[in-house]
Amino acid sequence: MRLDGYLVKELGIQSRTKAQNYIKQGYVSVDGVVITKPSFDIEDQEVVLKEFKDYVSRAAFKLVNFLDEIDIALQDKEALDIGSSTGGFSEVLLEQGVRSITAVDVGKDQLHPKIRDDKRVDLYEQTDIRDFSHDPFDVVVSDVSFISLLKIMDKINELASKDIILLFKPQFEVGLHVKRDKKGVVKDQKAIQKAMFAFEDKATLLGWKLVKKSPSAITGKDGNLEYCYYFVK
Incomplete structure (x- = not known):
């Protein structure tokens, strides 16, 4: 091969x-x-x-690749990482020189020690972002699973002052009734487009300007094609 x-x-x-x-x-x-x-x-x-070998999770490469496609200043910014999990997105932000990261996740004991022990990182475990309160952040990034972005976009709007980078995952946006293959890959392209339009319409209603939309450099774990979005308020 x-x-x-x-x-x-x-x-x-x-x-x-x-x-x-x-x-x-x-x-x-x-x-x-x-x-x-x-x-x-x-x-x-x-x-x-x-x-893949260098970062704490493969998710990091999704953000690394996308940052190469957009013009965004991260140095000395205060960032919020929603759905921080192992810390792939957070690690990339730290490398980019952010001043601080607030990492929020509904899970527990997932964040890699390398990220957890960084003095610039504040971790909120077992925390639903919809129940989280804080002054607005310069940058908000999100890589969430098992929940639609539509359910947290109002909260993101509340917590973001300018830059918003979101990972759109069709497998969690189209609903459970939509056809998938044995690996969990969504096969209904019309359902994906419908969910994507709903997501983009919501962003427009919130007053976000779409700067860049791009397929992720790597697929999700099950093989689903995901999309990176960069919005500015």
Whole structure:
């Protein structure tokens, strides 16, 4: 199998073109050796994409890739991470030089110690964002699961002063009745578009300006194509 094809099939990279770019930029190694040829033939070797190895979770790469596509200043900003989980998004924000991060998640004991122990991070566990109160943040990011963004957008509007970056996950937006394959991938494209339009309409009603919408560089764990949104209030 070609190396670029392997990245798409096994590592969830969205397209062969993106896979080829990662390979050419030296982000991919095979058995510990960096390979820059997309057509390199592999069989059972160990393939490592550098970003996945470096970050506390694969979710980080979704934000890393998206930040490369937008113009946003994060240095010295106060940020809110909704659905912080292991801390992938938070780690990227810390690397970008934010002054502080408030991490909120309904779960417990999920945040990686590397992020938890950073003095710039304040963690609120077992906390529903809809019950959370705070002065507005410069930047709000969100990667939530098992809840529709529609249910928390009013709260996000309350907590954001300017920049908003949200990950739209069709599998949690279309409803349980919509057809999925055995892996949980939503197959009903009309349902996805309907949910996406509802989400975008809500953002418009809140007065958010859509700056950038882009397919995530990598799919969700089950293979669903997700979308990154950047809004400005």
